[in-house]
Every structure is written in C-alpha cells, then in structure tokens.
Amino acid sequence: MKKDYSKTSLVHVSCVDLSYEGKGVCKNGKDVYFVPGMFPGEEGDIVFDYARNGSKFGKIAKLDKTSPGRIQPRCKICSSCGGCAFQQYDYSYQLAYKTKKVQEQFKKIAKMDVNPFPCLGMENPYFYRNKIQMPFGKDNRGNLYCGFYKEGTHVIVPVDTCYIEDERAKTILDAIKKLGKSFKIEPYKEDEGRGFLRHVLIRTSKHKEQVMVVLVTYKDVFPSRNNFVKALIKECPFITTVIQNVNSRHTNVILGEFERVLYGPGFIEDVLCGISFKISAKSFYQVNPIMTETLYQKAIEAAKLTKEDIVFDAYSGIGTIGMCAAKSCKQVISVEIVKEAVLDARKNAKFNQVDNISFYCDDASAFMVNMANKKQHVDVVFMDPPRKGSDQRFLDALCRLSPDRVVYVSCDPSTLARDVAYLNKKYRLESVQPVDMFPHTMHVETVASLELKQKAR
Ligand code: SAH
Numbered sequence: 001m002k003k004d005y006s007k008t009s010l011v012h013v014s015c016v017d018l019s020y021e022g023k024g025v026c027k028n029g030k031d032v033y034f035v036p037g038m039f040p041g042e043e044g045d046i047v048f049d050y051a052r053n054g055s056k057f058g059k060i061a062k063l064d065k066t067s068p069g070r071i072q073p074r075c076k077i078c079s080s081c082g083g084c085a086f087q088q089y090d091y092s093y094q095l096a097y098k099t100k101k102v103q104e105q106f107k108k109i110a111k112m113d114v115n116p117f118p119c120l121g122m123e124n125p126y127f128y129r130n131k132i133q134m135p136f137g138k139d140n141r142g143n144l145y146c147g148f149y150k151e152g153t154h155v156i157v158p159v160d161t162c163y164i165e166d167e168r169a170k171t172i173l174d175a176i177k178k179l180g181k182s183f184k185i186e187p188y189k190e191d192e193g194r195g196f197l198r199h200v201l202i203r204t205s206k207h208k209e210q211v212m213v214v215l216v217t218y219k220d221v222f223p224s225r226n227n228f229v230k231a232l233i234k235e236c237p238f239i240t241t242v243i244q245n246v247n248s249r250h251t252n253v254i255l256g257e258f259e260r261v262l263y264g265p266g267f268i269e270d271v272l273c274g275i276s277f278k279i280s281a282k283s284f285y286q287v288n289p290i291m292t293e294t295l296y297q298k299a300i301e302a303a304k305l306t307k308e309d310i311v312f313d314a315y316s317g318i319g320t321i322g323m324c325a326a327k328s329c330k331q332v333i334s335v336e337i338v339k340e341a342v343l344d345a346r347k348n349a350k351f352n353q354v355d356n357i358s359f360y361c362d363d364a365s366a367f368m369v370n371m372a373n374k375k376q377h378v379d380v381v382f383m384d385p386p387r388k389g390s391d392q393r394f395l396d397a398l399c400r401l402s403p404d405r406v407v408y409v410s411c412d413p414s415t416l417a418r419d420v421a422y423l424n425k426k427y428r429l430e431s432v433q434p435v436d437m438f439p440h441t442m443h444v445e446t447v448a449s450l451e452l453k454q455k456a457r
Pocket of ligand 1: 283284285286314315316317318319320321335336337338341362363364365384385386
C-alpha cells in the first residue's frame with residue numbers, strides 16, 4: 001500500500017546513525033528518513049518534510065526517548081537555522097561522531113580500514129569563527145535584518161546572536177542594521193535583481209585588535225558612502241578597515257571582482273604559529289584561528305621535516321602552511337590560484353623575513369605537471385585543496401614527482417578518502433588525524449600523512 005507522506009501524517013522512527021551531513025538516520029520498518037537534530041538511540045514521531053534525490057527528510061514532532069548526548073543548546077534557533085544543529089549534541093559526542101565519520105569515509109570510498117586518532121577538539125568551542133558573512137533582508141516595517149540561508153534555500157533565517165562567531169561581529173551587524181535604515185539602504189533582492197546591499201563580510205583577527213568589514217554591493221554607486229562609513233566607525237571604533245566589493249553578477253558567489261577600500265589599509269593582520277599574516281578580503285584564511293594552530297602543528301609534525309628538505313605547498317592560500325614549515329626545511333615552493341592571496345603571501349614572507357620560500361600563482365595541477373615533467377626534486381608535499389579535493393592530473397603528477405612524504409590536509413573526508421585511495425598504489429597511509437575546526441557543525445578537517453612505499457634513492 002502506498003503511504004501518505006502528507007505534512008500532517010506522523011511517522012514513528014528510531015534513529016540508528018548520523019548521516020554524512022550530520023542528520024539522524026531514522027528508520028520505520030524499511031523506510032529511512034533523514035532527520036536534522038535527531039541523534040542515535042532516540043525514538044519519536046516525525047513529520048515528512050520533503051524528498052530530494054530519492055531520499056526522504058523529516059522534522060521532529062515529538063521525542064519519546066532521548067540520547068544521553070542531547071543537551072540544551074545555547075542557541076535558540078540552531079534547529080531552524082541549520083548552521084550548527086550539533087549544538088544540541090554534547091561536544092564529546094560531536095567529536096566521537098567526527099572521528100567515526102572520517103573512518104567510515106575511508107571504509108566506504110577507499111575500501112581501507114583506518115584507525116584515525118581521536119578528533120582533537122576545542123577547550124571552549126564557542127565564538128571561534130573569525131569570518132562572518134551574512135545576506136541582508138528588510139521586513140515590512142522597513143527594518144533591516146541579516147542571517148543565514150536556511151539549508152538548501154535562499155530564505156534568510158534572521159540571526160540575532162550567533163554563538164560560533166567572534167563576538168565583535170554582532171556589534172557591527174547591529175550597527176549596519178540600524179544605520180542601514182537611516183541611510184535608506186536597500187538589501188539586494190535576488191529574485192528581482194535589484195537593491196543594493198548583498199552581503200556583509202566581517203573578518204576579525206584573533207591576536208591583533210583588527211577587524212575588516214566588507215560591504216558587498218550590487219551596484220558600484222554607493223549614495224552617502226563617506227557618511228555611512230564615518231557613522232559605522234563611530235558606532236564601532238574597533239573596525240580597522242572597510243571595503244566595498246561590487247558584485248553585479250547573478251550568482252551564489254559572494255564576492256565580486258572589483259573592490260574599493262573605503263577606510264583603513266584594506267587588509268587585517270593575524271598571527272599564526274608566531275608568524276604575522278596580512279589577510280585581504282579575497283584571500284582564503286582558516287576560519288578557526290585556535291584550531292588552525294593545532295592543525296598546522298599536526299601537519300608539520302607529520303611531515304618530519306629536516307633542514308635538507310625541499311617542500312612543495314600546494315593550494316597555499318596566503319602561504320600559511322609553507323611559512324610555518326620554512327624554518328624547519330631548506331626551501332619551500334608554494335602554489336595558489338587566487339592572485340590576491342599570492343600577493344598577500346609574498347608580502348607576508350617579506351614582512352616576516354622568511355627568505356627560503358617562493359610563491360607562484362597558478363593552477364596547482366598545471367604547476368605539478370610542470371614540476372614532474374622537469375623532474376624537479378621535492379622531498380615533502382603539503383596539499384590542502386578545497387572541498388572537491390585534487391584532480392587526477394595533480395595526483396598522477398604527484399606520483400611521478402615521488403616525494404618521500406605527502407601531508408594531505410582536507411576539509412572533506414570523502415574526497416580525502418578518494419584521493420588517498422588513488423595514491424595508494426605508490427603511497428602508504430601512515431596516520432589520520434581529524435581536527436575539529438568547525439565545532440557544532442558536521443564539518444571536520446583531517447590531516448593524513450602518507451609515505452612513499454618504495455624509495456628510489
Ligand atoms: N593552505 C591554505 C589554504 C587552503 S584552502 C591554508 O591553510 O590557509 C584551499 C586553497 O586552494 C584556497 O586558497 C584556494 O584559493 C586554492 N585553490 C583552489 N583551487 C585551486 C587550484 N586549482 N590551484 C591552486 N590553488 C587552488
């Protein structure tokens with residue numbers, strides 16, 4: 001008999017696992033539902049929410065049995081916002097889930113049995129994010145609001161206090177909401193392709209008192225620009241730089257090409273592992289400065305560097321990993337595709353007087369193929385690709401280059417497992433260390449260390 005999954009019908013389920021996306025995997029007989037905020041061991045009634053790609057998703061209606069891991073979240077909207085539904089799950093349970101998730105991806109995708117070290121977590125897993133980006137909307141009383149897009153939609157869930165973001169962000173966003181109303185700033189309306197303010201991006205420095213605000217606008221013309229910036233600085237004197245970024249494209253990408261510095265130097269500085277880094281609006285910079293130091297320590301430890309080593313840092317961003325490694329090796333070669341990040345990296349090396357590192361702006365795969373063709377000698381490769389992982393060209397060239405050690409830093413265990421499986425013909429997986437860069441979310445960062453199976457030299 002065909003079941004009626006209309007909104008009102010309740011389905012009794014038992015949660016047996018957490019999915020890759022951190023949703024409860026819930027069963028009713030043979031039927032499986034993915035339910036956000038439901039945890040293994042829990043039972044209760046859900047309502048059918050929607051179906052996507054053949055999977056059914058539900059919402060909790062009533063819980064009969066709760067997990068010992070369930071706690072009262074600090075954030076009242078963590079379920080509706082969806083950004084960090086894990087706030088309802090005790091932190092030690094979150095860490096255990098992340099360790100298991102990494103292990104499972106290796107099993108499922110790489111067909112490898114690995115035993116990751118337990119996921120390293122934060123002492124105080126709140127207010128850690130140094131990068132905040134929020135779209136803006138306007139209610140029918142003309143008040144501006146900002147928030148996060150509800151998962152899978154472009155509906156803004158208004159957020160007043162976010163418990164994972166640097167606390168300075170709230171003061172700035174509140175000021176922009178207030179000033180936006182008096183300056184008659186119109187939020188950008190995606191569906192109508194009109195309006196002005198698309199997003200506000202805030203970057204804070206953990207170790208220096210510096211804060212960047214990027215106003216992403218649909219149009220270049222910014223009425224009362226100088227007065228708006230003056231008023232913003234008056235409300236938030238701790239802001240050290242303000243940038244206007246113009247994005248007139250109909251796209252999900254937040255930042256556009258053109259930017260104009262409206263106040264301050266156009267960058268902020270932060271310190272990682274004792275080294276200062278200049279960070280501009282478009283450069284990638286890890287979002288959790290505390291755990292980044294842990295991550296880099298683990299990556300550099302895994303590389304077992306010696307003073308004779310030639311190191312290649314691929315997908316280098318503003319050069320952070322390479323610069324941290326430079327003092328323990330002979331030479332570092334770095335490659336990164338975003339030109340602003342490469343310019344930041346060069347300035348950073350100069351400023352910190354690190355002279356055994358060079359930066360190239362190129363596609364990592366093209367650069368790697370070139371190095372392999374030239375039979376360049378490299379002892380250690382650090383690779384830290386974006387979520388989609390590396391491509392076959394990069395991995396084939398890496399095998400030809402044959403460095404003794406490869407340290408793969410990954411923000412997606414599924415592409416990590418895929419790429420490690422590919423490298424497995426030449427490289428033995430030595431260790432896997434998950435690091436919790438993103439507490440209360442289902443994301444996990446991993447350092448995998450690989451060694452060449454047969455050394456030619
Ligand atoms: N290792 C750095 C950055 C990691 S994020 C850090 O720890 O901060 C991944 C980086 O890869 C980003 O800076 C992104 O701009 C860059 N990137 C993405 N695709 C690339 C490609 N095809 N070639 C080179 N770099 C790329």
